[in-house]
Amino acid sequence: MQPDISVRNLSKVYAGGFQALKNINLDIQRGEIFALLGPNGAGKTTLISIICGIVNLSSGTVLASGHDIVRDYRAARSAIGLVPQELNTDAFETVWDAVSFSRGLFGKPANPAHIEKVLKDLSLWDKRNSRIMSLSGGMKRRVMIAKALSHEPRILFLDEPTAGVDVELRRDMWEMVRGLRANGVTIILTTHYIEEAEEMADRIGVIRQGEIILVEGKDQLMAKLGKKELRLLLQQPLESLPGELAAEPIELSEDGFELVYTFDSQQQQAGVARLLRQLGEMGIEYRDLQTRESSLEEIFVGLVHE
Incomplete structure (x- = not known):
């Protein structure tokens, strides 16, 4: 199936020589929710603006719904709805007129x-x-979303859509996004609320200093780069780690009452079972255990700072 968005060798250099995007290659499939994450100034908004026809590219090609955004810009833009970061709509219009007029702009x-x-x-x-x-x-943010949906686009860009909005709107918005995806709309979002990407996205892309450094399915990303912790609260304190455990990724708390075992998804079954068996053989008893998994935010911060 042809991707809804296809970006090939895309670069953007502004006047003065600043290179905002460097050789971007990216495919986004129809009907998926794709989260584009990156720190401020990484190039997220520039990439979205080029695809939507707001900023001119320096080199490369972009297809939106099969249409070249330069050679066939009318068809490409009519397939796209954009909810920008800024609230920029006519303050004196009524909601109905503003949304209806936006539909008319696309013919x-x-x-x-x-x-x-x-x-x-x-x-x-x-x-x-x-x-x-x-x-x-x-409510103004809702109007921006309504305007973007007025002409029934098959691709929807949400650039920081929940910045500064209340919890109720955020919940309503993601319910709407799920409904759009169910109807085949492709959704690309940028967000600083990484828990939203963790909840909603099918795939994650990370951009840093104008380069895409990773594109991965969310579940695969969490499995490959996420870490898990097993915390064991002991019945009696240990003065030091027993020699049999020294080779394992285990830390002992200062008071000796807690063991922390760090592992990834591939090590989960074998490693945890081996650790609990070793503790039993050594006569070390525990009164409670807790597990914790890395969040997408922790993975993202690690990728950006590597």
Whole structure:
């Protein structure tokens, strides 16, 4: 199946010589949720802006829904909806007029039923006749999303969509995202709330200093780079680690009451079983055990700082 987004050898150099993107290659499949993560200034917004036709590329090619974004820019842009970071909409328009006008900009015929559905999905129906200037920040963010969905795009970019919004909106938004994905819409998001990517994304891409350093399925990434900890609270303190355990990735707490065993997914069954068997053979009793798994945020921080 042809990917919905195909980026080949993409670079961007701004006036003055600053290279924002360096030889980016990336495919995003139809109907997936792809999370693009990276520190500030890594190139996330530049990459999105080029795909959406807001910033010109310096070299390389980009296809959106099979259309070249330079040679066939009208068709490419009509396939894309963008929710930018900034709230930039006409403050004096009503919600209904702003969203309807956005649909018309893409040459789509009027479709009040679709606009109504979008507004209801985003809990904006009661505000449809309100001027945007009268809305709260969270409601304005909902309007931006509604505008991006007004022309029924098959690709949706969400650039920091939940920055500064309340928990309720965040929950509503991700419910909407799941529904869009179920209908075949491809969703690319950037976020600083990495727990959102951990919950929602099918694949993760990490960009650093203008280069894609990793693209991986979320579950595979967690399995390959995630670490797990087994904490054993002992009945009696140990003065030091027994010699049989010295070769294992085990730490003993200062008070001697806690053993911490670090392992990855591949080591999980064999390593934990071996450790518990060794403790039993040595007569070391424990009164409680706890396990903990690395979060995506910890993996991300490790990748960025390597």
